[in-house]
Amino acid sequence: MQTIGFIGLGNMGGPMAANLVRAGYLVKAFDLSADALAQAEAASCVVAMSASEAAQDADVIISMLPAGKHVNSLYVTGQTPLFDVAKKGALIIDCSTIEADMARSISALAIERGIDFIDAPVSGGVGGAQAGTLSFIVGASEAQFEKAKPVLESMGKNIFHAGEHGAGQIAKACNNMLLAILMAGTCEALNMGMKNGLDPKVLSEIMKQSSGNNWALQVYNPVPGVMDNVPSSNDYQGGFQVDLMFKDLGLAMELSQSSASATPMGSAAKGLFNLHKSHGNGALDFSSVIRLYS
Numbered sequence: 001m002q003t004i005g006f007i008g009l010g011n012m013g014g015p016m017a018a019n020l021v022r023a024g025y026l027v028k029a030f031d032l033s034a035d036a037l038a039q040a041e042a043a044s045c046v047v048a049m050s051a052s053e054a055a056q057d058a059d060v061i062i063s064m065l066p067a068g069k070h071v072n073s074l075y076v077t078g079q080t081p082l083f084d085v086a087k088k089g090a091l092i093i094d095c096s097t098i099e100a101d102m103a104r105s106i107s108a109l110a111i112e113r114g115i116d117f118i119d120a121p122v123s124g125g126v127g128g129a130q131a132g133t134l135s136f137i138v139g140a141s142e143a144q145f146e147k148a149k150p151v152l153e154s155m156g157k158n159i160f161h162a163g164e165h166g167a168g169q170i171a172k173a174c175n176n177m178l179l180a181i182l183m184a185g186t187c188e189a190l191n192m193g194m195k196n197g198l199d200p201k202v203l204s205e206i207m208k209q210s211s212g213n214n215w216a217l218q219v220y221n222p223v224p225g226v227m228d229n230v231p232s233s234n235d236y237q238g239g240f241q242v243d244l245m246f247k248d249l250g251l252a253m254e255l256s257q258s259s260a261s262a263t264p265m266g267s268a269a270k271g272l273f274n275l276h277k278s279h280g281n282g283a284l285d286f287s288s289v290i291r292l293y294s
């Protein structure tokens with residue numbers, strides 16, 4: 001049985017680790033949060049007392065952390081960097097959404113140490129993580145991609161090879177910039193309809209069957225009560241935090257600047273999420289941005 005060390009058991013990492021257990025892997029799991037550890041234990045993960053304990057002797061190490069600084073600290077600059085702990089030949093899959101440049105530089109350091117480090121950010125939200133239907137967007141060599149695929153298939157449905165190291169993060173930044181624009185546009189349209197007397201359920205169904213159809217309308221409606229089991233119907237708890245979407249829009253804007261790509265819509269979306277965050281909504285799910293309109 002392959003052993004997987006899993007670090008970061010939050011909204012996404014928790015259900016991803018649980019799916020690896022279901023697929024038959026021995027998962028040694030670690031998070032800074034005691035609640036997250038208790039949930040992992042309930043999902044039959046072996047709870048580790050530190051990241052290095054989870055990573056020791058693991059064939060595969062997976063991280064699902066908030067941002068680049070956490071990933072860099074975990075593997076390279078922290079007190080016990082996992083690059084000092086990982087066994088030779090171990091495959092490290094970082095599923096967090098981080099800077100493409102950072103993913104590239106960490107993988108270059110890994111190569112010097114005889115370790116494989118690849119970027120594999122995900123799309124599909126908490127629902128996709130729970131259902132095991134995530135999309136993985138991988139930046140890796142061909143050989144590393146083939147090595148990672150069976151593990152990723154235990155947590156996801158679509159496993160894409162975007163290109164070499166860092167390419168997964170570039171594709172992910174493009175996707176999330178588009179997601180922010182689509183969510184903001186969906187909120188804008190629904191709010192206008194409701195202010196003009198329409199029932200949001202009826203309007204959502206109309207747009208879903210028409211040319212305005214998009215992912216937010218299909219599986220992540222931002223208006224409370226339109227859909228069951230989405231963050232908007234749970235007071236915007238769980239899901240994908242405004243703070244994380246704001247971080248991702250920052251990553252997209254860095255790419256836009258470094259490549260001189262025009263992103264006026266992405267820039268407007270970043271302004272909108274920044275305003276929403278500045279009102280104290282950073283910990284809410286990102287679909288709560290509809291509150292800015294009402």
Ligand code: NAD
Nearest residue numbers: 008009010011012031032033065066096097125126239240
């Ligand atoms: P989260 O805040 O729910 O989870 C992050 C977890 O990491 C927390 O439990 C935290 O305690 C833990 N953590 C932080 N530093 C740690 C450390 N040094 N050691 C161990 N644990 C540590 O975030 P999330 O929503 O699960 O997102 C994780 C990543 O996935 C982010 O990069 C995010 O951008 C990306 N992502 C999230 C979604 C989503 O819908 N939530 C979708 C796609 C991608």
